[in-house]
Amino acid sequence: MTRLEVGLAVDVVGLLRHVLYTKAKNCSREPRGDNVIAAGEFSDTLTVAPPYQGALGQYMWYINDRSNYSIDILHYEQTLKKVGQCTFINETSSVDLFANFTRTKVGEKSLPRAKVEKLRVVARLHEPFVMKNSEGEFEGFNVDLLSLIAQKVNFTYEIIEVTDTEYDGEIINGMVQELLTGNASMAVGALEVTAKMEEDISFSYTILSTKASILVKKGESTRNFFQFLGPFSIGLWFMILGFIMVAGTALYTMSRFDHTQENSEQRFDLKESLWYSINVLLQGTTEYSPQTTSMRTIIAFFWFCVLIIDAAYTANLAAYLTLQQMDNRIRTVYDLAGQTEMLYGVENNSNLMTFFKTASVDPYERMWAFMKLKEEQTILSNKTKIVELVKDDKYAFIADRVVNDYYALGHCELESIEQNFGQKDFSLGFPRGAPYKDDVNRALLSLKEEGKLDILTKKWWTSRTNCTGDSKTRSIKDKTTKELELTNMFGVFIVLGSFVVLSVIVEIIERITTCVEGKKKQKKEKEETKEKPKPLSDGFQPPALTEGSEKKEKSLFADY
Template sequence: MMTTFVLLLLGVLLMVHQNEAVFHYYIQGSVMGRNQSSDTELYQEIADILLRENTRPNGTIAQNYCAIRFNTLNFDTSSGSAIHNSLVTARANFEDKGVAVAIGPYIDVFTSTNYVIINQLHMLTSPTGEDAEKMDPDWVLSILPEQASISAAVADIVNKLGWRNVALLSQDDFSPVLKLGHYNIQVWPIRLPTTIVSDKDQELQRNLIELRKSQKRKFILHSTKMDIIQHVMLAAKRLHLLHPSIDWFITYPDFEDVIGEREDSWPGSIYGIQLLRADKIPTNISHNAVIAERNISRLELGLAVDVVGLLRHVIYTVAQNCSKEPSVDYIVSAEQFDNIIKDQQSLTTLYDGALGQYMWHLENGSSRTNYTIDIMRMNAGLETIGTCKFVKGIPTLKFTKDIVQESSTTYTFSREEVLKVVTRQYDPFVMKIAGEYVGFNIDLLNELSKKLNFKYEIFDVSGWRLDQHRTYTDGMVQELINGNASIAVGALEITAEREELISFSFTILSTRASILTKKAKSTTNFFQFLGPFSTGLWLLILGFVAVAGGTLYAMNRFDQTQRGVEQKFDLKESIWYSLNVLLQGTTEYSPQTTSMRTLIAFFWFCVLVIDAAYTANLAAYLTLQQIDDRIKTIYDLADQTDLKYGVQKGSDLEEFIRTQSVDPFERMWAFMKLREEETLVSNMTLALENIKNGKFAFIGDHSTNEYYAKQQCGIESIEQNFGQKNFGLGFPRGAPYRDDINRALLELKEQGFIDHLKEKWWAEGQNCTDDTKTRRVSDKTTAELELTNMIGVFIVLAAFVVLAVIVEITERIVFCFDARRKKKRAQKEEPEKTQIDSFEGFRPPNETNENGPK
């Protein structure tokens, strides 16, 4: 679409007619602009107010014999013929020498040649910038200070502040670059978008993101447009570039208007210049409702007031303060206006407007020479720290306050700052329960927000995204790169590849890979000492003892040489002797005959073999019991195919195993690739069920696997010696608040808060009542015997002790009954015999004498 330029010519009569017989002094001129037709109305309103209030430029009351006339002319560039017609019409209007002056912004067809503006001076109402070379200095007078002198002042100020490396943000004017270069200040120029309609402009945001990545700490924002300044500063605030570690210098001539009434809404340290004197704008204009509806900046209003004031100053000079009525209407010619403006003794030394004193350098007519700007600073309050006086365009600095800022070691965010937090759900780092985010990192984020006094808005993303280079990047990392998030919170691994894209905090948590698998059932065998021999062998040994004892008894009974011998092998003694030999015990009896000794010799030999075999087999059996053939390492997984195993789809571990070309990872990836639907897990709930059923083993981060193991029943996490990971918080490259958060993290570590969070989120679950029936790989599996290994021996010992007591009691009872029975029989036979003591039955028979019990 073609742009339409509007050429506005003075032609609107601004005067109060008392009657038709009154004559006036007139000054006529043109107001030129690019789509700025409202400028004419603004100038009209200002002139009308000043004339109606009868106020001279110096503040005294004036008569109504002076007036200003404005005409309007459209300048159309929609086509070649329209441009030609507009130029012809403009030239015809400017051929009238009664049009005293042309007023408006830079338009090259007016300022670069006298083809259109023939007789008039052009009072330029826009900055000259890089277009100054195209202007004819004999025909152009700048209302605003020349950008070259402002650039020189900015360079002087920046040099005094000690800035050696700066970034310069501007839309079209980079004139300060050369001035800064004279002081050997390195400048990184950043061209802002040509059109910026809001602080959320995508191209503007990209510019500021690149600026943040540069990690520079000194910025110069160079513009004379208030809306551009506001959009850039609001976008910088949203990206947290307004920070105590970053200094801004704003070249907009009304720094107080940039800061506004709410100084606390701009954190950080901001410098600027103050050219506008707001108190020079008459109250009846600044508070006029019609003008207020135009929603223009204070600088635009001050410039318009000064334009009208200069025109009035000229006509007041011609009409001698307009105190006398002319005999006829008097029109100030272009030649008169030119002579009066350039006569510094009569006019320019006397007029002091809202933008300072107006004096032009006559050798170069476009330059304002004498004026003063204030040097301002906003840091916990707005203050003036110095002035810059221009004499013949040369700046002279004078600082009234210390310009060295004490760097603060601590920083808390302002109450209005909000961090946009991106996260990804990953147990137990970040979880969403009943619509609320909970987890290890959420608790940490809450504590950081309290400590640093910031608010946050949280949103989550999926795992991996395809970036502009067609490669997969973590979703949280991508949001930081795109500038949509201020901080990433969650299971974010610190890697060298990501370090090139974003910045990280200090390490919060370190972990390695682990295998999540089902626990083995716990098997307790109290009679492991019986394990070396089978049941049949034990019965055979018992039979062997019985046979040996019976043989000894038979030999002793039928051996004629043993008659009358005191040591006799009855059945009880024979069995006891055989058992003693088997158990390597001792006995009072010893075989005497050759046959019995022969039998015993071979019996000893058999017992020797049995004891040696039992001892050896017992040691081997107990050793085998300690051997655990469960899956404990990735090598165990890779060496088998019965149990399926896999990783979470899209995870860092999947990428790690896929890219490895060494054993066993290469074999593992081939195995998983063949069963991709089963091994690349996307549903962790289903995977946990398969793990508990013993059908699957999951390879993941030990921190997460340990959480599942503690919360679920019957599974365990076996840590591996690979996949070392360090987790931290993520920030955009160059985020100035990273150091503040790092400092807070260190304090939380020192206070033990992070350890407390680990204990909280990796605590044992309370829902597993059968956990004692299972055993972990990490349980103690040393070669030493424990109580459970030998308790069967003590059980047998206790059983035989009880049996011996029972036998002894039974024998005593039987003996007692037998003694009573004998007593009754004796009483019948010998009634006169003394009654037997009732306790006699419990005394051993060998303790009685011939007279009865002792």
């Protein structure tokens, strides 16, 4: 209760006692326990009773109305200031405004605002709303928001940490309690707007809206570049390879007895036989057409076997990839309720715990029965222990999405999955009738319009993660797509690229081998030519003539 409500309650009891004493006309002793007074008699006695001095002032009655009292007139402009007084005497009332009070007319600019006295702001530690750093200073989403509001409204503040208390088995919110007793001007933190709290305190406009979510460990990566090999086992793949070799060898053997190829330029040798087998298996084309009955029989049954293999591979590949796309991990509360292997639970004394406790529909009622059965392992309070259990894949934590998102972004192996229940709004808290509430609300709207509230949200959630793009938190709305991705068939391109590189290497080796063999052949021919013996006639050839002897010979022939 506020101080005003306490004072009013005291005055009501005191005034009742005062009237009873007046009726008894003897105030020296307590009235009898069976002393009963009717409403009309009480009203008549009240008008003739002497004035009563209570906690909130003097009480006098004129006919049936309170009379002879005054009410202060207050003006609020960053501070509450008494600017006049309204006095009620008998049936008349008068209003007196102080001479130094002037109101700002509509359209006129008000004077620069002066800072008010320091407000006492209470907060409860709760990540990431309000936290303490290593130096003991407050930080968090609400701390930054409070700083921006203070700049807008132009006030100073002091943050006081409070904790929840337990009374008669019920947890009492420490922030709400401080506001009720008048010891705080504002409350910031993970303050949820509830119907029960709305009866006691006032709330600002909503600053965050959230739903429940499930914090679980991410599944292990199942990336496999060679998924196209999955439909068949390794043994079956080797059996198919052997089948190709056997079929090719059989075709080569039978082609030896094919007389139609005797005059053919292209012989159906072992290499061509194996190439033909691979072409048939891969549904390619070949120019070879067997003529003998035996070879046609072998090829016909070979085609039949290949038809069965191709059909089985196609069907199994479709089924295999479909199973790969199915996500059997925990995604909804129905998944949690339908299993008993993984433990799940909520934070102790949280609103979600109250939600499950009072739920009367499936699956929430069934889930609460499971959590209650293993209460020591499911309903926890230590946040560090909760995160460690989720990391070990032994526990699923149900909490507000903003809280689970914060944990998931801080631990890349975790993910927060939003659910379609537990809608909740977070706001700032004020005492009932706080005169600065409207200014704070206007400041909140201004921050939303300027986008600063979104910047704060990004600062304390999205930008605080060190995870890669593959480890972002997932939502229940993010469905696994049916289409294949690059990683599903990347192995096919690896195989293709490997054989392309292999073919290039083989071609290079063949070119080098051909070049080396050609050089060896030329060298060998030169050596054979050099070592070849000269014929006998070469010894009887006349010696070569020199230039002088040639001229002499020409002159002799000329003389002749």
